[in-house]
Amino acid sequence: xxxxxxxxxxxxxxxxxxxxxxxxxxxxxxxxxxxxxxxxxxxxxxxxxxxxxxxxxxxxxxxxxxxxxxxxxxxxxxxxxxxxxxxxxxxxxxxxx
Numbered sequence: 001x002x003x004x005x006x007x008x009x010x011x012x013x014x015x016x017x018x019x020x021x022x023x024x025x026x027x028x029x030x031x032x033x034x035x036x037x038x039x040x041x042x043x044x045x046x047x048x049x050x051x052x053x054x055x056x057x058x059x060x061x062x063x064x065x066x067x068x069x070x071x072x073x074x075x076x077x078x079x080x081x082x083x084x085x086x087x088x089x090x091x092x093x094x095x096x097x
Contacts, residue, residue: 005030
């Protein structure tokens with residue numbers, strides 16, 4: 001497979017050095033190095049049983065209109081914006097005194 005790989009300068013220089021030293025192609029050195037690293041990589045221990053999530057229907061609390069959730073979110077965001085705006089105005093008035 002042909003792909004583009006961006007290497008950090010120090011790694012590229014070391015791989016090029018290994019290729020020249022062993023009279024091998026850069027591609028061969030990169031592939032060999034990746035294979036060696038992947039085969040020695042850490043593998044997770046399988047001592048724990050797999051984690052499973054059991055889904056259950058929770059629904060909404062009584063009185064929550066699910067068709068107005070976006071409106072509720074907009075109202076909360078508008079209130080946060082007003083609160084932040086009032087805080088900024090108070091700070092500017094204090095610094096202007």
